Amino acid sequence: MARALINAPAKAKHGEAIEIKTMISHTMETGFRPDSTGRPIPRDIITELVCRYNGEEIFRAELFPAIAANPFLTFFTVATESGTLSFEWTGDNGFSATESVNITVE
Amino acid sequence: MIAAAALFLIALLGAGAASAAEIPLAERKSGYEFMGRETRAMQDDDTANPAMLSVLDGETLWQRKDGSAAKSCADCHGDARTSMKGVAARYPAFDAARRRPVDLEERVNICRAEKQQATPLAFESKELLALAAYVGRQSRGMPIDIADDARMRPFLQAGRDMFTKRQGQLNLSCAQCHDDNWGQKLAGAPIPQGHPTGYPLYRLEWQTLGSLQRRLRNCLFGMRAVSYPYGAPEYVNLELYLMWRARRMPIETPAVRP
Amino acid sequence: MTRADGMSQRTRRRFLVETAALAGAAGLALRLDSDPAGATPASMQAAIRNVAGEAKLNKGRVKIDVPALIENGNAVPLTVSCESPMTQEDHVKAIHVFTEKNPQPNVIGVRLGPRAGRASVSTRIRLADTQKIVAVAQMSDGSFWSDEVEVIVTLAACLEGA
Numbered sequence: 001m002a003r004a005l006i007n008a009p010a011k012a013k014h015g016e017a018i019e020i021k022t023m024i025s026h027t028m029e030t031g032f033r034p035d036s037t038g039r040p041i042p043r044d045i046i047t048e049l050v051c052r053y054n055g056e057e058i059f060r061a062e063l064f065p066a067i068a069a070n071p072f073l074t075f076f077t078v079a080t081e082s083g084t085l086s087f088e089w090t091g092d093n094g095f096s097a098t099e100s101v102n103i104t105v106e
Numbered sequence: 107m108i109a110a111a112a113l114f115l116i117a118l119l120g121a122g123a124a125s126a127a128e129i130p131l132a133e134r135k136s137g138y139e140f141m142g143r144e145t146r147a148m149q150d151d152d153t154a155n156p157a158m159l160s161v162l163d164g165e166t167l168w169q170r171k172d173g174s175a176a177k178s179c180a181d182c183h184g185d186a187r188t189s190m191k192g193v194a195a196r197y198p199a200f201d202a203a204r205r206r207p208v209d210l211e212e213r214v215n216i217c218r219a220e221k222q223q224a225t226p227l228a229f230e231s232k233e234l235l236a237l238a239a240y241v242g243r244q245s246r247g248m249p250i251d252i253a254d255d256a257r258m259r260p261f262l263q264a265g266r267d268m269f270t271k272r273q274g275q276l277n278l279s280c281a282q283c284h285d286d287n288w289g290q291k292l293a294g295a296p297i298p299q300g301h302p303t304g305y306p307l308y309r310l311e312w313q314t315l316g317s318l319q320r321r322l323r324n325c326l327f328g329m330r331a332v333s334y335p336y337g338a339p340e341y342v343n344l345e346l347y348l349m350w351r352a353r354r355m356p357i358e359t360p361a362v363r364p
Numbered sequence: 365m366t367r368a369d370g371m372s373q374r375t376r377r378r379f380l381v382e383t384a385a386l387a388g389a390a391g392l393a394l395r396l397d398s399d400p401a402g403a404t405p406a407s408m409q410a411a412i413r414n415v416a417g418e419a420k421l422n423k424g425r426v427k428i429d430v431p432a433l434i435e436n437g438n439a440v441p442l443t444v445s446c447e448s449p450m451t452q453e454d455h456v457k458a459i460h461v462f463t464e465k466n467p468q469p470n471v472i473g474v475r476l477g478p479r480a481g482r483a484s485v486s487t488r489i490r491l492a493d494t495q496k497i498v499a500v501a502q503m504s505d506g507s508f509w510s511d512e513v514e515v516i517v518t519l520a521a522c523l524e525g526a
Contacts (some may be wrong), residue, residue: 003162007153017481025159027313030490032467059480062473066466068439068488069313070156075474076482144431144441156439294518295435310436311520321522328522364435364520 002026004099006087011104012079020059021074022049024089024097030065046071046091054083063091079105129285129299134355137298137363140289145310149362157239157308157360160232160315164240167233173224179237182221190244195251195357198346200258207261209342210238211317229336235306235315242306242359249354250303258346261339265347268340274331295364301352302345304361311364318345403469408462408498411469415460416500416508426459426501426511437491437517444499445484446509450476456483458502465495491517 007021024046031043043065051059058077077085086100138146152158168179168186183189198207201216208216214237215226227234252258269280283292284300291297305318312320319341326333334340403411412421429443446456455478461471474485483501491497498512 003159005153005159005162021153023154023156023159025163030467053479056479058477060475061485064470064472065468066463066471066490068490070159072154072156072486072488074486075476076480076484078479078481080479142431142433142435145435148439148441295520309520310439311523313438324522324524327524 002089002095002097004087004089004097006085006099006101008085008101008103009079010102011106014079014081014105016079017076018079018103019074019076020051020085021072022051022087022099023070023072024099025070026089026091026095028063028065028067028069028071032065044092044095046089046095048090049073050088050090051075051077052086052088053077054081055086079103081105127285128351129288131354134301134352135288135299136301136303136355136358138304138358138361140296140298141362141364145362145364149304149358155308155360155362157306157315157362160236160239160306160308161243161360163232163236164238164243167237168240173218173222175221175223177222179217182217186240186244190241192245192248192251194238194242194245194359195248196253198342198349199253200255205257206339207258207342207346209318209345210241212337212342214238214241230317230320235317238317239306239315239360242357245357246359247356249356250349250352252346252349252353261343262346262350264340265343265345265350268344269347269351274326274329276330278329278331280325300348301355302348303352303355304358304363306359307361307363309363315360318348403464403466405464405496408464408469408496411462412460412498412500415458415473416502419506419508421500421508421510423510425509426499428461428497428499428511428513430497430513430515432513432515434491434515434517436520437493439488440491440515440517441486442489442497443484443486444501444511445482446501448483448503450478450480450483452478453504455480455504456501457504459483459485460500460502461489462498462500463489463491463495464498465493466490467492471497491515493517 002025004024009018012018026046028046029041029044031040033041035041045065046063048063049061050057059075061073063071082103082105084100084102087098089097138149148154171178194210197210201208211229211234214234218224218226272279280300283297288297288299302318306315308315319336322341322344323333425447427445430440434440444459444461448454448456456476458476459474462469463471471489472487476483494516496512496514498510500508500510502508
């Protein structure tokens with residue numbers, strides 16, 4: 001599985017908007033780059049990132065070839081309850097990766 | 107764009123550039139200082155630095171048993187955070203058996219062959235870079251400190267000779283850009299001083315982590331000079347000289363550069 | 365090459381793209397519009413219309429944060445933020461980013477809601493050339509707001525050999 005890195009606070013106050021930073025290794029081949037013979041290298045990108053908070057979707061992003069390699073994406077969510085933040089990346093050629101972190105909300 | 111750069115360089119050389127003089131120690135600046143604010147922020151933030159993905163891979167590889175000896179790096183070296191602290195800051199280092207300096211990537215492969223009975227990792231492979239990034243990370247912030255070893259002097263001199271001699275179709279030396287014209291622009295990009303403080307690093311141009319040798323090959327290509335194969339002793343000699351030239355500057359591995 | 369109905373192959377492709385865009389078949393339209401010669405202001409407008417339909421794009425409330433001078437177009441830090449209380453009654457539903465001169469105009473589309481707390485996303489994007497970036501935010505009341513910036517993209521020195 002591709003290497004993923006999540007940075008989110010381990011602890012937060014109820015109602016606080018917390019920043020979640022995500023990064024995953026992936027070349028994000030655009031489909032526009034020519035190979036040495038001049039033919040375009042086929043597209044191979046991550047097309048979606050979904051974040052769920054205790055199973056409920058709180059964030060969804062659709063990615064296009066214009067997203068840089070090793071996609072870095074940060075967003076906010078309100079800390080509502082303790083539990084698990086889970087992340088799922090999907091993409092071309094059946095790409096799939098998941099990661100999760102726990103959060104304690106006071 | 108390369109043609110424009112070549113014309114600029116020909117004009118520079120025609121104008122009778124002064125002979126190379128080393129940068130005074132107090133005036134040395136890392137390539138970090140020539141980058142924009144946002145690129146610097148990318149390097150400074152471990153949660154945003156794309157090279158950290160490789161460091162994490164390196165941390166996993168450090169624990170992985172390999173070779174017919176079924177040993178991991180950790181089996182001999184324990185926790186890299188203590189055992190590898192300061193190591194990258196003193197490489198290239200002299201290898202007594204080979205009677206020459208070796209760089210960090212070569213050192214990893216020597217360990218693999220001799221201690222793990224494992225096949226060497228290919229130069230510029232994802233795994234070798236990840237291990238070099240992980241080991242290098244343990245020296246972050248520490249001053250570069252190449253040993254003052256008499257046995258290394260001829261290699262250091264060879265590196266310095268390579269840095270100062272004119273080469274390639276443009277008849278240009280490294281020193282002419284990086285000692286004499288640092289801070290000026292070359293085809294819109296600032297010329298840094300060429301200190302290898304952050305390798306392996308994430309070059310935005312490569313969209314991935316890469317070694318100093320890869321960067322040197324990019325330079326040689328730009329100079330229209332012959333480049334050497336990966337692992338060539340010429341690169342190790344040049345790295346030795348560059349690290350000596352950057353002595354006491356802090357290690358930044360894994361850095362980010364444009 | 366001209367077909368029996370008098371349309372050249374290229375005109376037919378543009379017609380399909382624009383029809384699909386009007387029909388709201390966003391995914392299909394994007395696949396057809398992969399012209400390696402690059403996006404144009406017109407195809408960026410088409411991509412924006414895909415998202416906003418015929419709605420007016422109000423200026424304000426959305427802010428693009430990107431360096432004015434970019435040292436390498438391969439990885440450009442970008443932040444888009446919107447002023448919004450992010451309550452159930454008044455929040456940002458989606459943020460979309462577009463470019464004018466990349467090979468295709470879409471960059472990212474993000475779905476938000478009141479659970480976000482703050483309507484701000486950051487990422488790193490690719491920019492093929494000096495050009496305009498446009499961000500469009502869709503609010504819960506159905507209104508659309510946008511911001512646009514012009515950026516200059518320079519190249520790194522000493523590139524890779526063949």
